Amino acid sequence: MKIYCYILCVLLCGSCGTRPDKHPNTGRVITDALQREVVLPDSIQRIVCIRASAIRLVTYAGGAPFICGVEEQETRDNCFTHLFAHPELRQKPIIGPSMGGDPELIMAARPDVIFMSTTTAGDADALQQRTGIPVFTIEYGDIGHNRQTFYNSLRSIGEVLGTTRQVDSLIRYTDRQIAELGQRAQSSGKSPRIYVGGISYKGQKGITSTDPYYAAFDFLKTDNVASVIDSAYISPITGTYIDWEQLADWNPQVIFVDTDGWPLVQEDFKTRKSLNRLLTAYRDRQIYTLWPYNNNHTNFEVMLINAWNAGKVLFPEQFTDIDVTDKANEILTMFVGSPVADSLVRNWGDYRNVFGTEKNTLNDMTDL
Structure with missing residues (x-):
C-alpha cells in the first residue's frame, strides 16, 4: 500500500x-x-x-x-x-x-x-x-x-x-511589381537626386529624419542622396537623422515627405527661411508627399504603393498610364484582401505636391 x-x-x-x-x-x-x-x-x-x-x-x-x-x-x-x-x-x-x-x-x-x-x-x-x-x-x-x-x-x-497557394501568388505578384518599376524607370535614362524626410520613428519627426534604404527608391533605381550615410549611423529602430546643412549640401532635385511627419516638416521650412533658397527642390517646387509606411513596423504594401507614386512624379512619361488609386487598390487587394485605398486617402490625404492651393501647404511660403 x-x-x-x-x-x-x-x-x-x-x-x-x-x-x-x-x-x-x-x-x-x-x-x-x-x-x-x-x-x-x-x-x-x-x-x-x-x-x-x-x-x-x-x-x-x-x-x-x-x-x-x-x-x-x-x-x-x-x-x-x-x-x-x-x-x-x-x-x-x-x-x-x-x-x-x-x-x-x-x-x-x-x-x-x-x-x-x-x-x-x-x-x-x-x-x-x-x-x-x-x-x-x-x-x-x-x-x-x-x-x-x-x-x-x-x-x-x-x-x-494551408494558404500556400495564396502566398505563392503574392510573392510572384510582388516580384513582378518591383521588376516593372525598375524597367519603367530605367527606360527614362534619368536618375534624379532625391531625398525623403519626415520619417516617423516612435512618433512624428521633421525633415532631417530620413531612410537611406528607402525601398521605393531602390525599386526605381534612382539616386537617394541619403544612401551615402555610413551604416554605423543608421538604425531601423531609433531612426536615421542628418543635419539641415547636410540636406542643403546634398541639394536634392526632388524631396519627398512622409505624410505623418508633414506638420513638423512644414515648421522646419518656416523656421529656416534663409536655407530654403539653397534647396533646388524648394525653389523648383518639387516637394511631394508619400504615405506613412512605418506604422507599427513597416507596411510593405504602402511602400509598394509609394513606389508607383514616386515613379509618376520622377518619370511621368514612363508612368503616364498609371492611376495611383487604381494601382493602390490592386496592391491592397493582393496584400490584405480588399481595395481600401479610399480609407487611406481619408486618413492620409491624396498624394500631392506640397506647393498646392489647399490648406496646410507651402503655397504661401514661396517668398520666404
Whole structure:
C-alpha cells in the first residue's frame, strides 16, 4: 500500500506547476524562424498573433479568417491597412497588450497556434510551456534588402495554415511589381537626386529624419542622396537623422515627405527661411508627399504603393498610364484582401505636391 501511495504522490507532484499540453506530440512538425521544431495539429482553425505586426504578416498570408483574438492596439482607431480590410478584427476578444499579449487571455481565446514575432527561442518556449499551445515564430524582414526573410515568413505561415497557394501568388505578384518599376524607370535614362524626410520613428519627426534604404527608391533605381550615410549611423529602430546643412549640401532635385511627419516638416521650412533658397527642390517646387509606411513596423504594401507614386512624379512619361488609386487598390487587394485605398486617402490625404492651393501647404511660403 505504501508503494502505491508513493507512486501516486510522484505522479501528482510531477504535474504541479505545469499546464496540460493542449496539443500532444503528434501531428505535423514544422521548423519556425528560430529553427525550433514546432508540433502542430493537422488542422488549424483558430490562431492569435503577438508582438510587432505578426498580425500583418499573417494577414498577408491569407490568415485573417483564422484570427480569434487580437492585441489591444488592434481594437483602437489605428490606420492599419489590415484593419481597414478586415474591420471584424477590431471586435475580436483582446488577448492582452501589444508586444506579447497575456498568457491567460490567450488561453481563453482557445487558439490552435500562436504566431509570435520579434522574440527569442527562450521566450517562445516559455510561452508555449505556460499555455500548452504551440508557438510558431516568424521574422519580419523587409521588402528591400531582406525581402527573402519576408518571403520565407510568408511561406512558413502558408504552410502552417494551408494558404500556400495564396502566398505563392503574392510573392510572384510582388516580384513582378518591383521588376516593372525598375524597367519603367530605367527606360527614362534619368536618375534624379532625391531625398525623403519626415520619417516617423516612435512618433512624428521633421525633415532631417530620413531612410537611406528607402525601398521605393531602390525599386526605381534612382539616386537617394541619403544612401551615402555610413551604416554605423543608421538604425531601423531609433531612426536615421542628418543635419539641415547636410540636406542643403546634398541639394536634392526632388524631396519627398512622409505624410505623418508633414506638420513638423512644414515648421522646419518656416523656421529656416534663409536655407530654403539653397534647396533646388524648394525653389523648383518639387516637394511631394508619400504615405506613412512605418506604422507599427513597416507596411510593405504602402511602400509598394509609394513606389508607383514616386515613379509618376520622377518619370511621368514612363508612368503616364498609371492611376495611383487604381494601382493602390490592386496592391491592397493582393496584400490584405480588399481595395481600401479610399480609407487611406481619408486618413492620409491624396498624394500631392506640397506647393498646392489647399490648406496646410507651402503655397504661401514661396517668398520666404
